Amino acid sequence: MTWRDIPRLAELEQELFAGDAWSAETWWAELAGRPRREYVVLEGISGIEGYAGVDHGGDVADIMTVAVSPERRGRGLGDRLVDTLLDRARSRGAGAVMLEVRADNDAARAMYRRHGFAEISVRRHYYQPGDVDAVVMRRRLEEAR
Numbered sequence: 001m002t003w004r005d006i007p008r009l010a011e012l013e014q015e016l017f018a019g020d021a022w023s024a025e026t027w028w029a030e031l032a033g034r035p036r037r038e039y040v041v042l043e044g045i046s047g048i049e050g051y052a053g054v055d056h057g058g059d060v061a062d063i064m065t066v067a068v069s070p071e072r073r074g075r076g077l078g079d080r081l082v083d084t085l086l087d088r089a090r091s092r093g094a095g096a097v098m099l100e101v102r103a104d105n106d107a108a109r110a111m112y113r114r115h116g117f118a119e120i121s122v123r124r125h126y127y128q129p130g131d132v133d134a135v136v137m138r139r140r141l142e143e144a145r
């Protein structure tokens with residue numbers, strides 16, 4: 001991901017996350033957080049098809065976001081993005097990867113479970129407005145030890 005992607009990312013965020021969308025300003029701040037923050041995009045002939053990011057926080061890495069454009073879903077792109085983030089976390093020496101996901105996001109919860117993430121706790125009323133719980137998930141990276 002580069003700063004040139006920001007206008008399109010801000011558009012996609014509105015489409016994908018509505019009330020929780022990241023603005024162009026947020027994307028600038030996130031890219032300024034490199035190298036601790038790391039973001040990747042998947043590009044097809046019509047532009048960005050998916051993107052994802054991770055925070056390399058020492059022993060524990062945190063997945064910041066994973067998103068696939070609605071027209072390109074169900075083809076394994078989400079899986080590729082999660083695999084990429086796990087590889088990047090492993091290569092930076094993390095022992096575990098954590099994330100928070102909306103409790104009502106069945107597609108994402110199923111995807112993360114298939115990648116070995118366990119649901120370890122619930123943060124009640126985390127997403128506001130909407131009053132939706134956050135599920136905290138963790139995947140250990142034993143291979144890095």
Ligand SMILES: CC(C)(COP(=O)(O)OP(=O)(O)OC[C@H]1O[C@@H](n2cnc3c(N)ncnc32)[C@H](O)[C@@H]1OP(=O)(O)O)[C@@H](O)C(=O)NCCC(=O)NCCS
Binds near residue numbers: 077078112
């Ligand atoms: C979650 C998301 C990234 C999945 O992307 P995708 O490219 O469609 O996912 P994949 O094709 O790689 O599928 C991976 C797995 O996700 C799960 N999955 C994907 N779509 C699903 C759906 N609609 N319902 C249930 N499970 C689903 C399945 O386990 C799937 O495995 P399968 O192909 O064996 O069924 C995509 O739906 C998305 O961008 N959603 C909006 C943003 C979001 O919620 N991001 C996650 C929170 S940060």
